[in-house]
Amino acid sequence: MRKLNLNFFYKNLIIVFMVTCLPMAIIAASNYFIGVKQIEAEVKRNHRLQLDEIYQSMEKQLSQLEIIGNQWVFNPVFNQELLEGDLRQKPNTTRELFVSLRILKESNPLIGNAVLYLNKEQLLVSDEEGIYTITDEAVKRTFQDLQRGKSSLMWWNEPISPLKYKNNVNAALVHKVLGAGEEPLGTIILYLDKSQIDDFLYPLNPDGEGVAYILRQDGDWITKGRNQGAKAVDLDEAVRSEVIDRKLEVGDFIFNRKGISYSVTVGALSRNEWKYVVATPLSKLTSPVILVSKLGLVFSLIGLAVAVILSWLASRRIYRPVKHLVGLFKDTVGIPSTSDKSDEFQFIAGRWRKLIDESHQLETKLEQNRQSLKEGFLLQLVQGHLYFFTEMELKEKMTFHGWKASDKIFAILLVRMDRFAHNKGKFNEGDEQLATFAAANITQEVLQSSRQDAEVINFHDLSLAVIFAFPAERPREQVKSDLFHFSSELIQMLTQYTTMRITVGVGKLVDDPRDIHKSLEETRAALQFRDLDKNEEILDMDDLLPRQTIQVNYPFNLENAIIQSMKMGLRDEAVRELGHFAEQIKHNHSREMQFQQGMLQLLGSIIHELLRSGVYSSVMQSGNLYEQLSGIKDQDEMLGWLRFTIIEPYIEELSETRETILEQIVSKVTEAIQVDFHTSISLESYADQHGVTSYNLSKAFKQYTGTNFIDYLTITRLEKAKELLSGTDLKINTIAEKVGYQPTYFIRIFKKVEGITPGRYRETMRT
Incomplete structure (x- = not known):
């Protein structure tokens, strides 16, 4: 192994020799063959480009100065x-x-x-x-x-x-x-500020051997630059006099003084008619070229000796990638322990495994949050809270949550469990939620084995629902057959496991997902027709509630729209739908008695729904509402009575109550954040806990706290982290976990907000 390394060094020795010596020799020879004059011209051109860059920079700064003044x-x-x-x-x-x-x-x-x-x-x-x-x-x-x-x-x-x-x-x-x-x-x-102007000129005369200053249009000084020695003052005056003699004309010329030739450049700033003057000794421009030409060959020989040394040092390059990786892991994961420093490869392997574990944890949390959002969406769907979405919008939301809702028909199964088997089964009284949870899991397993496109909704009250999506082109008889087959298999599994009475209601097929909640309500109401002597039963809504061939002239859809608008606090929408409702009733029933009966039916439906909301208290104290409406004969007066006696008072009270409740909820959430900041919390979890939508809670949180939920949580966590950093000796990884962050993300978010890393912050505070 040692010999292999030496062979590698020898190979690198030859490579370094070639890289070091040959280019230098070629450059030196090229300088001689090309000629000093040509190189001088190129150097002068580069010098001119430098002047142009500084001129553009000064023009830009003066322009910005004018813009700032105009704005102020x-x-x-x-x-x-x-x-x-x-x-x-x-x-x-x-x-x-x-x-x-x-x-x-x-x-x-x-x-x-x-x-x-x-x-x-x-x-x-x-x-x-x-x-x-x-x-x-x-x-x-x-x-x-x-x-x-x-x-x-x-x-x-x-x-x-x-x-x-x-x-x-x-x-x-x-x-x-x-x-x-x-x-x-x-x-x-x-x-x-003179010093700032001098900063622009300094790169043109850094060593003070030339001049660089700015003159007014009449030749008087604006600034003489930084170099103010006696020699520099004499040269400044001499060049200025020459420039004034040339009437401050813009251009280049050669100025000879005391045996030294200077390349003088005069330029003008367009905004204030200033003249900038730069004089540079020609020897300063050409001497580096001549020196490089002469020393090129010398350095090529020296490079031979240096190449031998570099070949040995080249081995260190092998470890540069390793060192780079260690540095990256130190910055992103935390300071390694003493044992980590002893073996860099073990350190990298350990940190890599830790990052993989953190990635898996984040993926798990993300999947859990996604599932929570999906469950919340399904609950809102079956409860009819998404009524105001169009069919297309609702299908887009279903697609977002993993359903292919286009060209589908929907069916719903309602599963009801009751009558514990005299405490001889696996569940007893008080185990309702546990029994429902077990039933939902069993249902999910049956769905996976049957490969049905469906979702399970757990109501936690010994009942659950299953929403199916079937291709629209599939015959309805085939769909019903599949539903009955699945229901039979599900009943068999649930009965075997829970030893409870199982009733399954098969809802009507619907094309519009907005009608799913109606199908569920009909199915829930129809379960009262179950046979008390049967422990296993399937009820088909198409048999219990057959399709009517006689057209119903009562506008149920408009009634539902009025109620939904009132519950959402949409005053204008409710009044507009009320007008449409009256027009529809009048069109279907031209007689006064029939019109009044329709309005009384609407009143009853409104009272029924709004009493369930718990806000309709003040209007109920205004007497017998049915008697008041029955005493009105004029159609317009009926509409006005419903609007000013029922709709608008309810919406006003709902608005006041909702604002108070939301403010209280935001207060409770901020208090909870101070306690639960170290746990995995989310806006959706608090919204579910307090019975509001995440959208309304987010909007209210921003209104009452002045910041959004994520920023508030981040600030709280970082404040707690700063207290631990300055007041304890805990490791940074430990502090990250105590404030609810993964170490990698904690270091990144801390640096983004505070501008420094946690380790640097701790050092600063202690210093």
Whole structure:
């Protein structure tokens, strides 16, 4: 094995030799053959590109500075109210003004100071020096002339300010602040920071051997850059004089001084007519090329010796992937223990297995949540709470939950268990939920063996339902036969296991999934026809409730729509459906007595449904409702009575009660989060616990807490985690589990929210 490693090193020695020596020799020879002149031209071109990049950068920064100023002049804090009364007597306004000026100053690194000039009171406002009144007449005239300028945005190359704040560059950007009338109420003056401008120029003259500065249009200084030694000052003046003699023309020229040739570039900034001047010694541009050409061959020889050393060091590259993996696992999983550090491969294997376990746990939790959502959807479906969805929308939801609902017909089986066998069976009184749970599992196993497209719904009261979906093209007789065969097999299995009386009701087939709950209600009501002497029985709704050949003229669908609209608090929808109901009754029954009978039937149905909701208390105290409605003869008066006596009072009381209940539920949920934050909790679980939909709870939670459920839970968990990090010596993985997170996800979410890793946070707090 040792010899094999040495052979690998020798092979790498040859490779490193070739990589190190040959390219260097080729480059050195190429430099000689190509020629220094050509390389000089290329270096100059690159130097010009560097100048263009810095020019574009300065143009971009100046443009951003103008945009920032234009945006801030429309800030509501700079309003006409600043001119009303003594600004010094308005602490809140002054404080807000100082804060705005400070924010404006910090919004762009080029801004050295932001000052507001108010024309009416001759005031200068600065967050550094407060409010200053201009007393000097010459300064007043200067600021007034600036105020009367034609442009609302201008560059001011000779700023005058009586403030103690010393501006280190004679340049500023001026924005007029418009008032209520045509005259501006003042100006915002953005003084430029010399050090920031010098930062742009520094890369052009980092060693101070040349010059890099900015001039005004008249040749006066804007900034001289950082290098201010005696030699640099002389060179600055000499180059500036030459540039002024050339009338500040933009371009390149060669400038000779004291035996040194300088390549001088003069450029112009488009926004403020500044001229930037850069002078670089030609020897500085060409000397690296000559040096590289001469030393290329020398380095190629040195590379031979270095290659021998590198060949031995190349073995370390073998371990780079291993080291990289260890680093990744440390960052994502946590700090390894001492035993982990001893063997990196064992450490990686252990962490990999841990990640796989965490992945399986997350998949299990995800499947559990998905199943909970599916069960909630099915309960809402069979209870008729999804009535307002269209057929297409409801089928899309069923498809989302794993059903292929297109081109299907639906059937429902209702299974009822009762009469414990004198305590001789497997279940006794009080075991209703356990017995129903066992029956639901048995039913699920029978479905899997029969390969039926169906779902089981557990009502936890010794009854359960099974919803089937059959292809629409299958004959109904075949569907009924399959249902009876399944029912017989199910009864046999349940009777054998539970020793209880089993009754199965086979509901009518429906094409629209919105009618599934109607079929279930009919089946539940029809179970009262079961034979008390039979322990096993199948009831077919098509036999008990045959299809009617006589058309029923009562609009049951509109009645259901009115009731559903009221229960959901939809006032306008309920009133509109009431009008449609009256039109349908009037169309089917033209006589007054028949119309009144239809309205009384509607009243009875409404009272029956709304009494079940427990909210219909105030309206019931208004006397005999049937007698009141019977005493009304006019059709329009009947509609008005139903609307203002029944519908609207109920919806108002429902709205008030619902808001109070939701607020109480949100309060209970926030309290529960403080206790259960370390467990696997979800919005859906709390919604089921308090009997509301997850949508309504989410909306109410956002309304009363100002944040959504996930963010609130995350903040709570991270606050608890920070307490443990700063107050205990627990491991990060242990803290993650105590606050309800997997270690990998905990580190990622902590860094996303807090900006640092948990380990770094602990070090910072302890420091």
